[in-house]
Amino acid sequence: MSVAIITGASSGLGAEYARQLSTKKRVDEIWAIARRVDRLEALQKELSTPVRIFQMDLTEEADMDRFRETLEKEKPDVAYLIHAAGFGKIGTYKQIDRKSSMNMVRLNCEAAVDITESVIPYMRRKSRIIEIASTAAFQPFQGLNVYAASKAFLLRYSRALGVELFGTGITVTAVCPYWIKDTEFIPVAGETKSTAIKHFSFASKKKNVVAVSLFFSEKGFPVCTPSIISSIHRVSTILPDSVLQLIWSGLRRL
């Protein structure tokens, strides 16, 4: 019985990956991970594929230990690991409290490594790992500093892991979307007056991001930029960081 393990399945991209994998009948069961169990129950009712609920805080060692015990006991055949849990905060180092900054690193970096390395032993040829990074990974972002740095970590981690897994038939795809408006990411990220990003222009839709990234993952690409804007951003990294930072100062006022 093949399984897709999806973190962040209670909303946004994670829930959408569950929907699209279920519609395409790619796996026999979905293991849905998040803290809000009511949302996971709603997803369970919505999908035709059986959904197993794991109410977990991925930054809690005890929750991860329990999950590892389940893996060890059940030895699932994991066809997909999709790490979509993540959050960002908009603001400078003065405006974001220390705890939020630390939690961003814990979830976006530490938990990504923890869940990935816990699950790899249960994967086989043609299994797919999808790590949700961001275009924020492509350059330093003042006013989004810790978040962008955490996604740069995830992008580098994913790419090197993909090479380490060469020959196993397991591929790793780092997905780097630009803003997506129809998830809870932007409300959670909040805004502070002095660093306000005005309109989140050129935002994508979660359906497209998920469909395009599943295609890229199927083809074994190490990086997926799922829109024109994110692809332009990736190409623009030939410019020095200082130039990109200057462009960002203007862009966020649009």
Ligand SMILES: NC(=O)c1ccc[n+]([C@@H]2O[C@H](COP(=O)([O-])OP(=O)(O)OC[C@H]3O[C@@H](n4cnc5c(N)ncnc54)[C@H](OP(=O)(O)O)[C@@H]3O)[C@@H](O)[C@H]2O)c1
């Ligand atoms: N939306 C954008 O503009 C955008 C752009 C680029 C990249 N991304 C990335 O895309 C990924 C998905 O974000 P989204 O847009 O789908 O946002 P979202 O709707 O806010 O989803 C975030 C998910 O992460 C889960 N989560 C947060 N903290 C957690 C924790 N400690 N333990 C377990 N689960 C946790 C949340 O579930 P619970 O609260 O129920 O735990 C939720 O399901 C993130 O990594 C984000 O950085 C988003």
